[in-house]
Amino acid sequence: MHAPTGTLPVPQEAVEELVDRHVEAGGSGPGLAYGIVHDGRLVHDGGRGELRAGGPAPDATTAFRIASMTKSFTAATVLALRDEGALHLDDEITRHVPEAAALVPPTDDAPAITIRALLTMTAGLPTDDPWGDRQQDLPDDAFADLLRGGLSFAWTPGTAYEYSNTGYALLGRAIAAAAGEPYADAVRRRLLDPLGLTSTVFTAQEIPAPRLAQGHRQGPDGEWQEVPFAGHGAYASMGGLLSTVADLAVWIGGFTGAFPPRDGADDGHPLRRASRREQQQPHRSSEPSVTWRSLAEPPVVRGQAYGFGLVVEQDPVVGDVVGHGGGYPGFGTHMRWHPASGLGVVVLSNSTYAPSTRLTGMLLDLLLSRPGTASPGRRPLGPVPGAAAGPVPRPDDPARDLTGATLAARADVVRLLQRWDDGLAARLFAANVDLDEPLAERRALAERIAEEFGTLAPEPLDPWSRSPAHAGWWLAGRGGRVRVEIRLSPERPPRVQTLSVTAVPDPPAPVVRLARRLAATLGEPVPDWPPGWDVAERADVVRCLRVAAAWAGACRVSAVLGGDGASQATFRLEGRVPLLLRLSWTPGTAALTSCTLTPALR
Helix, strand or coil: CCCCCCCCCCCHHHHHHHHHHHHHCCCCCCEEEEEEEECCEEEEEEEEECCCCCCCCCCCCCEEECHHHHHHHHHHHHHHHHHHCCCCCCCEHHHCCHHHHHCCCCCCCCCCCEHHHHHCCCCCCCCCCCCHHHHCCCCHHHHHHHHHCCCCCCCCCCCCCCCCHHHHHHHHHHHHHHHCCCHHHHHHHHHHHHHCCCCCECCHHHCCHHHECCCEEECCCCCEEECCCCCCCCCHHHHCCEECHHHHHHHHHHHHCCCCCCCCCCCCCCCCHHHHHHHCCCCEEEEEEEEECCCCCCCEEEEEEECCCCEEEEECCCEEEEEEEEEECCEEEEEEEECCCCEEEEEEECCCCCCHHHHHHHHHHHHCCCCCCCCCCCEECCCCCCCCCCCCCCCCCHHHCHHHHHHHHHHHHHHHHHCCCHHHHHHHECHHHHHHCCHHHHHHHHHHHHHHHCCCEECCCCCECCCCCEEEEEEEECCEEEEEEEEECCCCCCCEEEEEEEEEECCCHHHHHHHHHHHHHCCCCCCCCCCCCEECCHHHHHHHHHHHHHHHCCCEEEEEEEECCCCEEEEEEECCCCEEEEEEECCCCCEEEEEEEEECCC
């Protein structure tokens, strides 16, 4: 067992309470392990649940697939090779990966794709979660064939940030070429062995069975199903590592230990302090995140940027917070640290895309003693999406227009939801879709929705897009609405790699009338709670109504955005500022259990 050293900067009971709340809210899956790092030392750790069915709870020595947290190791290896003189960050990728010459950007004036562009997610490739997760064990020669066949682009290189696993797969290939050895050997020789990270490995077979966490997904009936481990292949550089809380505490300590800049020799870390600081700089900004609990409290607004294999959040109160998450079939992980204080957190969970980021955020907020932000009731509403503004393709090459492919896929998805067709589904979906959720289950959901809502038709207003490779829209049916989102893969031609379908039944008529009354109340000089409904914590709700009135004034209900039709509903209110009104109630009564109002960021 690992023995933590040093002093935990907050009461241990407060840490344990946050972890317990996270687990009770269903955020851990079958099990999780976590740790608190201070000045490079693991000062507290623990685990909950089971590392496999019937097994013990995970601990700091249990190995989990850390998925995209691997990108920080890949980026650090690139910087180590740069420091050795084996490559330059502004090298064109074709210098190290000749097959990349087949990648044709969407506009003639595009710059060459460089190693720096791939490190910072600005090469123009579309987001490929979860398609990229299923390429983990793709053989090197098959990856070369994929590149020779070309990839689709969301943006002209250098014009926008968009997260790409394939970009980091290209970096893995560049590392192998520059180092003259396989990617995994280059990482092991330059980072893992010198740091003594003996439990950080690329294959599950390297971990003794008693210390290996088994990945899981949740089946349609809520039962946990084991997810087989993928092998080692060309996409290992984007998400292939397994590691432990104890090893990742050392990894985090190397980054916090690079601050402040100072005289004297480096500290024995295989990567120079300056390079470790460079990796944590905000090299390319992305959308800010905004977190609200209610209108009665100020929001937490953080700038967001990508460094080299790390995400940098710029917090207006505590300064920079650095880290990276990992979502993967069977696992959800996150590491997060505050360079100025040397405090860090790591959480590893063994269920598919488990929300480990939520717990690391709450724990780090607790450690930094920011009042109020450790509340599990907070939910992130950002980032704020904008309309997609992808490149204009050459008119003689329509295959380069990813926006057109997305619109065509949208039309196919609508047809599929109106009347499921296995042949259309086979042509439409990328290979990962059936693996992530079997097509039989997706078909059953579509048929249940069709039975409940009747014929579905696209609503004429309010589609949205975060990228030319992404689309979201609403379908209207009998007694409710259906929210649909798709994202296309980077293949050429692209196919649908994610399909999210959420049914939103109409709430009962009395609840709709209450929502309309509350919306109108916001235009009154002194808003008060309308008669006819009881509400918990009435004084707090009335205070929130009055703050919302100052923000938005009189509103109208424009749409129902969420809820189960039986005990909860979310309404969009249109006023000077659009709002989200969330109501929950005891079915069959006029008793509300909660009422909250927050700004609607979309």
